[in-house]
Amino acid sequence: MTTNILPAFIFMIGSLLIPFFRGRAKSIYMMAIPVAGFLNLLYLPTGDHYLVNFAGLELVLLHVDRLNLLFGYIYHIISLITVIYILNFKNNVEYVAGFMYAGAALGVVFAGDFFSFFVFWEMLTIGSVMLIWARKTKSAQAAGYRYLLVHVFGGLVLFSGIVLHFNQTGSLELVKISLSGISSYLIFLGIGINCAWPILHPWLTDAYPESTIGGTVFLSAFTTKTAVYALARFFPGTEILIWIGVGMAAFPIFYAVIENDLRRVLAYSLINQVGFMVVGIGIGTQLSINGACAHAFNDVLFKGLLFMSMGAVMYRTGKIKATDLGGLYKSMPWTTLFCCVGAASISAFPLFSGFVSKSMVMAAAAKGSYLPGQASYVIVWLILLFASAGVFHHAGIKIPFFAFFGHDAGHRVKEAPKNMLIAMGIAAFLCIFIGVYPKPLYSILPFPVDYHPYTISHVLSQTELLFFSALAFTLLLLAGIYPSEIRALNLDADWIYRKLGKQIYRTLDKGLNPLNSFCESIVRGVTTGLALFFRDAAAKLSLFVAVNFWLLAGYRDKRLEIKKNRLYNDISQGTLSIGIAAAVAVSFILLVLIIIYFKEA
């Protein structure tokens, strides 16, 4: 048993006390939470701790190894940076939800069994939805509901997989899983939804840009990276991940180029970057998994920095669409500078953090192509190369160009508040520090690192790629070929449920509802007829028999009419004398017997 505290609990319990603090004490307290968590993390011994017996299950609440420590470090760093960034918002919902969300992410990465893993996995959804709803706009509310639906579905898929896995193996231990059998596929898919795999991704591009300014920074750090961690834990070397990752890296580029909402552009580039990580895990060598983890670490920083810079622009101007922005470098020079650092990092410029991690995945793909029977890795490498050029195009150039340069939209605003600048400054410093001196990052990677990013070949090929990409952007713009920024909602895979789904609904509505009405009219007609028949049947049949007797007995006209009315009323109101009722019953029985007799004869 360890004397250290569970990393998740420091954040979760700490967050509950935030509303009780006021003013400067609140700011200090909020910054103290990730700092205390980080110090706790530094002294966590590796291995399994906090073994708990729950309902007959052996749970391991804390498992520590090199893989989850790496994610733990970066989660604490980005939490501190984001907290500094949002200090001026004075929004308790955002503060508590942010810490709960970060705590849940820590809970997932440090979980030592499938049960704890799943519980924290679901808590991620709750925290993130709160961050989306905290913006309190109609579109945020709708996007939050869609996000919730997708993630609850993903959670159920994952849970089904875990239950089946437990049923088959009798163990909840977090081990490497090979893709065979329904349980492994369900776990794989459940993680894939959080990882924003192609077609399963619209929740990300839909919801992240709708969140609060600080919420988007939190969101960009945790859900997808936690899924990357889960893939690295359970499915390293699963070949299909290479192709899924390649798809993730390539397809967002096209949508990001035509997108007008700059936070949505960053959401697409988030999928693109996670694609590199997924490829690295799919290749499954020590170099590629190190590359994937290092890139996850760096991505949290530079993507957070880019979202923070766009958040600062949004905070000051109230705008985030490219059509509404431009020329802000005059008013917000520091924000412009920090955004450019983030842009250079995500584009993997030499001396910036993206370069030292993305090149590891690229090198692993290139190395793989030399292996016998792995010629297809050349295609992987080429697509990743294309994706590298593309990310520079949309995140490296488009974001700073349309927000800070480009056409002057006429905004004359103040520079971002000090706390925001400090947060962006820390992230920018780390992006440059890691890019210049990657050794500390390499020393915390899961496997020993024997990789040197600053070789002449690496630096030259990457610089060449980036300059040609910049040339392409410039020429496309000057030649008038670059697509216009249009105030519109671009649909990609969400077309399936926003358009196709709606069309299917309308078709079914028009086709099935008339059929439903037709069937209903038939059923109603038959039942009404039967009801009417059975209401009067006894009286009418009795009259049929009795009238013939009365006619034989000489009853006519008014006397016959009076007798008929009396009998009808007596039978329908149940006031028939016992003798007559018995006679009617006997006559019915006789009638039935006669019919049977003649039928058999």
Added chain:
Amino acid sequence: MESKEYKKELMELKHDAVPGYKPVFLVLFTLGFSYMAYILSQPCF
């Protein structure tokens, strides 16, 4: 905060061509594409 002068929302931000750049783009695109085709046709690929 926000300047009051800028209120009109732009529906489309067009990127008008600067005269003379289209031929430059086409020439460089053709050259680049041919170079890439040459590289990809090499035996190592």
